[in-house]
Amino acid sequence: MTEGNFYNPEIEDMDRSELDALVDDRIRYTVNYAAENSLFYKKWFRENDIKPSDIRSHEDLLELPIISGKTIRENQPPEKHDFGFRTLDWDDIFTVHETSGTSGTPKSFFLTWDDWERFAEKYARSFVSQGFRKDDRVIVCASYGMNVGANTMTLAARNIGMTMIPEGKCTFPIRIMDAYRPTSIVASIFKLIRLAKRMQNQNMDPADSSIEKLIIGGESFAEEARRYVSEIWDCEVYNTYGSTEGTMCGECVDISGLHVPEDLVHLDVYDPRMDKFVNDGECGRTVLTTLLPVGAKSGNVLINYDTEDTTVVLSRDKCNCGRTHMKILNPQREAETFWVSDTPFNRVDIEKGVFQRDNMEYLTGEYEAFLYGGDDEGETTLRVSMECSDMEKCEQELIKENFLHSFFQYKKGLEDSYIDGSLNILFNYERPGDLEFYRIKGRPKRIVDRR
Numbered sequence: 001m002t003e004g005n006f007y008n009p010e011i012e013d014m015d016r017s018e019l020d021a022l023v024d025d026r027i028r029y030t031v032n033y034a035a036e037n038s039l040f041y042k043k044w045f046r047e048n049d050i051k052p053s054d055i056r057s058h059e060d061l062l063e064l065p066i067i068s069g070k071t072i073r074e075n076q077p078p079e080k081h082d083f084g085f086r087t088l089d090w091d092d093i094f095t096v097h098e099t100s101g102t103s104g105t106p107k108s109f110f111l112t113w114d115d116w117e118r119f120a121e122k123y124a125r126s127f128v129s130q131g132f133r134k135d136d137r138v139i140v141c142a143s144y145g146m147n148v149g150a151n152t153m154t155l156a157a158r159n160i161g162m163t164m165i166p167e168g169k170c171t172f173p174i175r176i177m178d179a180y181r182p183t184s185i186v187a188s189i190f191k192l193i194r195l196a197k198r199m200q201n202q203n204m205d206p207a208d209s210s211i212e213k214l215i216i217g218g219e220s221f222a223e224e225a226r227r228y229v230s231e232i233w234d235c236e237v238y239n240t241y242g243s244t245e246g247t248m249c250g251e252c253v254d255i256s257g258l259h260v261p262e263d264l265v266h267l268d269v270y271d272p273r274m275d276k277f278v279n280d281g282e283c284g285r286t287v288l289t290t291l292l293p294v295g296a297k298s299g300n301v302l303i304n305y306d307t308e309d310t311t312v313v314l315s316r317d318k319c320n321c322g323r324t325h326m327k328i329l330n331p332q333r334e335a336e337t338f339w340v341s342d343t344p345f346n347r348v349d350i351e352k353g354v355f356q357r358d359n360m361e362y363l364t365g366e367y368e369a370f371l372y373g374g375d376d377e378g379e380t381t382l383r384v385s386m387e388c389s390d391m392e393k394c395e396q397e398l399i400k401e402n403f404l405h406s407f408f409q410y411k412k413g414l415e416d417s418y419i420d421g422s423l424n425i426l427f428n429y430e431r432p433g434d435l436e437f438y439r440i441k442g443r444p445k446r447i448v449d450r451r
């Protein structure tokens with residue numbers, strides 16, 4: 001273990017009681033700051049007859065409204081004449097960001113240089129917790145631009161003293177691997193699988209490359225998919241979870257959940273009705289609150305921001321790595337959860353079925369799934385398409401059996417429906433490059449609900 005190896009030891013191994021007190025201090029300061037500086041909160045406190053000073057601790061956040069991406073969009077141009085969540089004048093704003101919303105106007109975020117520094121600190125802590133040091137050389141396959149992730153990681157690298165290779169995309173020429181002998185890559189699961197394939201095609205084995213560890217950024221995935229990437233690259237694969245809203249959580253070398261930088265972002269987990277917190281260990285909706293150090297300023301403050309992701313608080317005890325900050329389960333996107341016969345399943349459940357180890361002798365890992373309504377009421381068809389490395393050698397029956405075994409493991413309701421015929425599951429096998437999502441620009445949509 002790397003006990004004693006922290007980016008900011010004073011904060012990262014702070015006693016639980018001290019940390020909780022610090023969080024409550026910062027909640028009081030941040031709520032007050034929002035009430036004084038944000039048009040949205042100024043108006044809200046006035047109209048709801050609650051005084052900012054009534055909010056004393058994190059429990060009191062239950063008194064404040066839960067805001068969502070929709071709330072932000074409704075409180076900015078063109079809906080309103082000004083940005084309701086911006087908390088500083090233009091003089092103090094360093095950069096403006098927009099999240100690529102799936103519908104309507106993108107949400108706007110305003111960052112000061114201090115906001116950038118705080119974001120970078122979160123990534124720096126996470127990198128150090130994963131064993132990164134100043135002699136590391138890291139290829140970043142996340143895009144630089146309106147998303148803050150890649151830029152923030154690069155700024156974090158300056159703090160640690162390591163070298164970044166800001167490729168932005170994962171389609172860089174393979175000679176980069178030889179020329180700079182990178183020690184790590186930040187990318188998604190699928191980019192890392194495709195890169196490995198390109199290397200193999202040029203007679204380079206990823207397992208023998210200079211890569212010592214890999215970082216997955218910004219998506220949920222099945223553990224089976226991570227294990228596969230870890231196997232083909234022969235190294236540890238760490239997960240990070242970050243967003244323009246300022247989350248930035250990361251797994252440490254213990255790989256037992258993502259540490260939340262509790263002094264800089266407060267994370268609550270809500271029940272489905274969004275009116276109370278769930279207990280640690282129970283799954284619920286992730287709701288974030290920006291935390292500012294007392295006296296600090298920020299371009300943007302979000303209180304009770306609904307991320308539309310679900311997670312579980314795994315632990316608030318001291319981790320094997322020595323950190324005391326809480327750990328959460330890899331968040332899943334609520335928008336990627338689908339209901340069939342009163343049973344929910346997520347994209348990750350499909351991915352898990354695809355990435356069953358024995359399947360990977362025949363599959364590339366690329367997949368897509370479609371949901372259709374049936375002829376009879378209450379009937380649903382799930383069609384899963386998987387890409388085979390070699391159609392002639394693809395053991396279709398075996399893949400199907402492995403998939404179903406995994407898919408039904410924790411989904412008794414789905415298995416019952418499958419047996420009684422109200423859920424049909426069809427399997428479709430494609431040649432490399434023939435899945436439908438290849439024909440559509442942008443990030444592949446892995447599940448499409450056509451019901």
Ligand SMILES: [Zn+2]
Binds near residue numbers: 254320322323
């Ligand atoms: Zn840890």
